[in-house]
Amino acid sequence: MLDRARVLDAGDPLADYRERFLVPEGVIYLDGNSLGCLPKATPARIEQVVREEWGQDLIRSWNSAGWIDMPVRVGAKIAPLIGAQPHEVIACDSTSVNLFKLISAALAMRPDRKVVLSEPGNFPTDLYMIDGLEKQGLATRRLAERGKLVEALGDDVALLLLTHTHYKTGELFDMAELTLAAHDAGALVLWDLSHSGGALPVDLNGCGADFAVGCGYKYLGGGPGAPAYAFVAERHLEAAQQPLTGWMGHAAPFAFSDDYAPAPGVEKLLCGTPPILGLAALEVGVDLIAEIGVERLYAKSQKLSEFFRQCLAEQGIILDLVSPIDPAQRGSQLSFRASAAYAICQALIARGVIGDFRDPDILRFGFAPAYLRFEDMTEAARHLAEVLETGEWQRDEFRERAAVT
Numbered sequence: 506m507l508d509r510a511r512v513l514d515a516g517d518p519l520a521d522y523r524e525r526f527l528v529p530e531g532v533i534y535l536d537g538n539s540l541g542c543l544p545k546a547t548p549a550r551i552e553q554v555v556r557e558e559w560g561q562d563l564i565r566s567w568n569s570a571g572w573i574d575m576p577v578r579v580g581a582k583i584a585p586l587i588g589a590q591p592h593e594v595i596a597c598d599s600t601s602v603n604l605f606k607l608i609s610a611a612l613a614m615r616p617d618r619k620v621v622l623s624e625p626g627n628f629p630t631d632l633y634m635i636d637g638l639e640k641q642g643l644a645t646r647r648l649a650e651r652g653k654l655v656e657a658l659g660d661d662v663a664l665l666l667l668t669h670t671h672y673k674t675g676e677l678f679d680m681a682e683l684t685l686a687a688h689d690a691g692a693l694v695l696w697d698l699s700h701s702g703g704a705l706p707v708d709l710n711g712c713g714a715d716f717a718v719g720c721g722y723k724y725l726g727g728g729p730g731a732p733a734y735a736f737v738a739e740r741h742l743e744a745a746q747q748p749l750t751g752w753m754g755h756a757a758p759f760a761f762s763d764d765y766a767p768a769p770g771v772e773k774l775l776c777g778t779p780p781i782l783g784l785a786a787l788e789v790g791v792d793l794i795a796e797i798g799v800e801r802l803y804a805k806s807q808k809l810s811e812f813f814r815q816c817l818a819e820q821g822i823i824l825d826l827v828s829p830i831d832p833a834q835r836g837s838q839l840s841f842r843a844s845a846a847y848a849i850c851q852a853l854i855a856r857g858v859i860g861d862f863r864d865p866d867i868l869r870f871g872f873a874p875a876y877l878r879f880e881d882m883t884e885a886a887r888h889l890a891e892v893l894e895t896g897e898w899q900r901d902e903f904r905e906r907a908a909v910t
C-alpha cells in the first residue's frame with residue numbers, strides 16, 4: 506500500500522498545498538475537524554496587524570486598515586463556500602452565540618409556536634442553547650431520532666435545528682429534503698455547518714435554508730477560538746431580529762443614540778467590537794480554502810478516507826465503523842466504536858498520530874485534504890495496527906482520562 510500511496514501522492518493535484526501549512530515534523534494530523542493546521546501565511550499577517558496596524562496606526566486602523574469592515578468582508582468570502590450570497594453571511598462571535606441569536610430570531614418570527622426540534626446526540630452547544638431559551642420560557646425543546654424528524658414536525662414547531670455533518674459519526678443529513686419538510690410544516694430551519702463549512706460542498710440557497718452557523722477554526726483554518734459565522738437568507742434579512750442588541754449591530758453605531766435601531770442587513774447580527782486579530786487570522790485561512798476549492802477538497806477527502814479503510818483492511822484491523830460506508834453520505838471523517846477508544850487514541854497521539862476521542866467510545870479520524878497525503882494514511886494504519894497488536898494502549902498513562910483531550 507505504501508507504493509500505491511506514493512503513486513497517488515505523485516498524481517495529487519492538491520499536493521503542493523501541503524507546503525502552505527505548518528505541519529509539525531513527525532506528525533500525522535488527523536484532527537483537522539477539531540482544529541485545523543496553521544496556514545504559513547497567518548503569522549506574518551498577524552504580525553502586520555500587531556506591529557503596523559495596531560502598533561503604528563493605532564485607532565486610525567479602524568478606517569485605514571479596514572478593521573471596521575472585517576466582519577462583513579470575511580463573511581462575504583465565506584459565503585460562496587457555503588452556497589450563500591455575500592450579503593447574507595457575517596463573521597462574528599462564536600458558534601454558540603450565533604446559535605442563540607438565530608434561534609431567538611426564528612422564535613420571534615413564529616410567535617404562535619415555541620417548539621425547537623432537534624435530535625438527541627446533536628452537538629451539545631446546539632442543545633444547550635435551546636435549553637437556555639426554554640428556561641427563560643421562550644422555547645420548548647423537542648428531540649426526535651433521525652428517522653422520525655419529519656413526523657415530529659407538528660404545527661407547534663417554530664424551528665428545526667440540526668447539524669449538517671454529525672460531529673461523532675460524520676453522517677450527513679439531506680439538507681434539501683429536511684428543509685423542504687420543515688417549510689411544508691410551517692417551520693424555519695437552522696443548519697449548523699461546523700463540520701461542513703470548508704470541508705464539503707454546501708448549497709444553502711439551493712436548499713432554501715433559512716439560517717446557518719458555523720465555526721472558523723476547523724476546516725477554515727482560522728486558529729483556536731477563531732470567530733464563527735452566521736447566515737441569514739436574503740428573504741429574512743428584514744424580519745429577523747436578534748436579541749443581543751449591541752452597539753455594532755446598530756443601524757448607525759457611531760451616532761451614539763440612546764435607543765437601539767437594528768442595521769438593515771446581516772450587520773444586525775453584530776454585537777460587540779469585532780475581534781480583529783481573530784478575524785485577520787480567519788481571513789487568511791478562508792482565502793486559502795477558497796483558492797483550493799471546496800469541491801476539490803471534498804473529492805480528495807473521500808479518496809483519502811476510502812484509502813485509509815483499505816489500509817486498515819490490509820493491516821487486518823477490524824473496528825466497528827459508525828460512519829456511513831458510502832463516502833457520499835459522510836463528511837470528511839471516519840469514526841469507529843471501540844471500548845478502549847480513549848486509550849487507543851492516547852497511544853496513537855504518543856506516536857505522533859493525532860486523531861481524537863469522543864465520549865464514551867468513539868475513535869475519530871478527520872481528513873483535511875489540503876495538507877494530508879495518502880502516505881499518511883498508510884503510516885497511520887501501521888501505527889494503529891502496532892498499538893492494537895502489542896497492547897500498547899493498555900499502559901496506565903494512556904488509560905487515565907485527562908481533563909482535556
